[in-house]
Amino acid sequence: MPMAPSCTLLFLLLPFLAAVTTSAEVAPGPAPQLNLTGILDKGGQYGTLLRLLNATHVDEQLSSQLKYSYDGLTFFAPTDAAFSKLKAGTLNGLTDQQQVQLMLYHVLSRYYSLSTFQTASNPLRTQASGAGGMYTVNVTSTTGQSMVNVSTGVATVPVGTTLYAEFPLAVYSVDDVLLPEQMFGTRSSKAPAPSSPTPAGKTKERKKGGAMPKNDVTAAEPTAGTTASNDSTDVAAAAAAGACVRLRWWAVVGAITLVGFANLVVVA
Structure with a gap:
């Protein structure tokens, strides 16, 4: 018995329908959204x-x-x-x-x-x-x-x-x-530059009109006028001390002479 035209058409399309169905099943879905x-x-x-x-x-x-x-x-x-x-x-x-x-x-x-x-x-x-x-x-x-x-x-x-x-x-x-x-800000701030030490034997410079630091007063050398005055004072003091010694010596000699003279008078 010959097949109806509609059945024949359906039979011929079956392979194509199967392929379409299979493609729909394996087709990947949209990529999942990154979260x-x-x-x-x-x-x-x-x-x-x-x-x-x-x-x-x-x-x-x-x-x-x-x-x-x-x-x-x-x-x-x-x-x-x-x-x-x-x-x-x-x-x-x-x-x-x-x-x-x-x-x-x-x-x-x-x-x-x-x-x-x-x-x-x-x-x-x-x-x-x-x-x-x-x-x-x-x-x-x-x-x-x-x-x-x-x-x-x-x-x-x-x-x-x-x-x-x-x-x-x-x-x-x-x-x-x-x-x-x-x-x-930055990792760290710059450290302040260290102060330079004062060289040994060198005094600080005095500000104009200002007072000299104490250590500078100690280290300062006397002026020529001051040295002459000190020398004169020392000479005068030495002379006075010598005169005092000479006076004491004459006083002792005088005392001994008086004692001897008194003894002579008593004996006579």
Whole structure:
């Protein structure tokens, strides 16, 4: 019995329908949205950072950027222990805008794996900016090793655990908060130059019209007039002492002579 035209058409289309169904089943769905806060929450030691990202809305900004970014992003994530190293009141002393800047200072506007840091050209621009332009960091690494350090001008911070590293996002843990030099100053102020010691045997110069220091009075040599006066006084004193001795000697001689004369009178 011959098949109906409709059945024949259906029979011929069956292979194509099966292929279409199979393609629909294996076709991948849309790529899952990258979630920075989810990565940090999974890490388990970034509570302070998560609160700051939420309060400043930087988490929303980064999520939006990741959807359309061609270069990707790199994020340095300070741990709770890192925030505990800050002086008490540091975060509360920042304005809302400064807190936003602090969070964006931890974001590089490009995806960097640990190996690509070795060929990176310093300084690297962060997403924080101010009156002087974009804030930057210097990243150095040891060739052949995964030792990476981030220098801000305030401190040098080693990069720790890799929390996530798949384009377009890399997230690295750090044990210190990255502090921009523009907000927190340099690492240390210059120490005052030490005063030069006074050379031995050399007295300080007297100010015009001022009194001479005590040690200079002691070290000062007497003038010629003073020396002559002292010499005259010493000569006069010596002469007086000699005259006194001579008077005493004549007095003794006179006394002896009187005693002898008295004895002669008594005998006579």
